[in-house]
Amino acid sequence: MELTDRVFYAVVATLAPVAIGAGAFAAGGAGAAFGLFAWLVLGGSLVCLWERSVVRSAFALLGTFGGTAGLFLLLGSDFLAMSQILIYVGGILALILFGVMLTPPDLTERKLPRVASGLVAVGAGVAFIAAKVAMTADWVQAAELAEPKSATREIGVGFVAAEEYVIAFELAAVVLTVALVAAVYVARRRVVDLAPAPSGEQV
């Protein structure tokens, strides 16, 4: 491990108790949980940007996706949290890893200057958005927030009740199915492709 890597990981690791402690100081138990999940999201994305090996970057996304699921859970949207885990961790991350592992090995190492410039660019963007949000958002004290509760039933009823979203939901499902079938049709190998090329006319 190089010195820059050591420094980077030491900084990321020390941020964990800082985030959890700051959250606990600001809002007690839920605040500590928020600090942990926020650290997971930010730390995961930082490691994802920093790591030179693409596979390790992909694994770092595990922290980002898991932390996002935790944040959803803290907001009381448990359905969204579980969907996040099922779709992003179980599906999309597996596919990313699948794709990364099928790429040639010389593509899996990134050079430090590129990593650093990426970090700077993304950091500037994040800082801009954070400043914008901090200036314009309507901040609410933690004590004023309603107790989060499970919204599964409302979501289920909202999907199924005829006047609500069932038509839109079904239409989206049909569109997805059509897209999948079309993708298979485009990607499939035709019998003509597999047959040997004709070598002159036979009489």
Place this chain on the structure above:
Amino acid sequence: MNFFLEGIYQTVGEHLPMWLMMLIAAVTGIAVVLGMVSLIAMFSVWLERKVSGHIQCRYGPMYVGWHGWLQSIADGVKLLLKEDMIPRDADRVLFMLAPGLVLAAILGAFAAYPLTPGIWFGDIDLGVFMIIAFSSMTTIGVVMAGWASNSKWTIYGSMREAAQVVAYEIPLGVSLLVPVMVAGTFNLREASALQADWFGMKWFLFTNPFMLPAFVLFFVAALAETKRAPFDLPEAESELVAGFMTEYSGIRWSFFFMEEYAAMFLMSALGAVFFLGGFESPLTHFAGELFGKELVVLGASGAKELNFAAIPYHLVAAVTLIAKCFFGVFLMMWLRWTLPRVRIDQVMTMGYKYLTPLSLLCVLGAALWEAGKHALFAS
């Protein structure tokens, strides 16, 4: 669990800060789940060795205890004391992280498992969804193990695992939709309680003609999801040494096995709750009639009191569900030692071309059946 914690909360809750209560709840919950998973894994390993032995006309373990029942403990001691080997060229961090991630994911899924009709870790409305989500997370751990080991066998094994799980998660979820639709809930405890009629035999399996095919599809998909034979291509010991765990030894290796048996138990629990009646059986029904079902009753003073008389009912219910789960585990073992392994292209063909469309058809048929029943008998 909920009663234990409520009891603590009522006796000392006023004197403790909230975060300490949350910490106590989390630590006890994790300790109980960990103990349960270890016991299930130890019993399942012994059962697997006995089942495989008897299927192959031999006895299996016989020396350590009566019919070898202490064999798993002896094995556990051996695995704990074994040298911890990490290949020199392996990615050390990911290599050490992978078994923990796999085990943590399956422990998380256990939070949705109801112990009895009144005792649970978390009475989660999204039970099924959560179990499927967390057990899909184990895939990432397996891929991580395969890549970090830096060996061609492990990479082959983990790529197969990723492809297989992505293919079979769809039929698994869709075939579970059939009983979920009939039950109208994701919650395991509520779904089990809905099957209590007909002396505890109104199992979802018997309520709709599309249930039986859905159950078969679910069982096949669960076999693939838990990487059990005939779908144990990620391990494939005759071609890939030991697949994704080739480089692992000692306690890290045993984590993968704990995960495998815990996942088998959980998948069987999903099948038992959503097709085979969950806690309900004639025995549970009569125990409920005899002893009463409510664990908490309002006492004479109006305060909540524990109803000790109902404890036998809850014991019978818990044992019923565990017996059904182990029946599922036994079926999986029986198949493993009977069927030959399928090829990877056959696995993919089966998942995408047969199981997925068939499970969608099952959902459609079951929905039409339920809608027709509703239209005919609603008024």
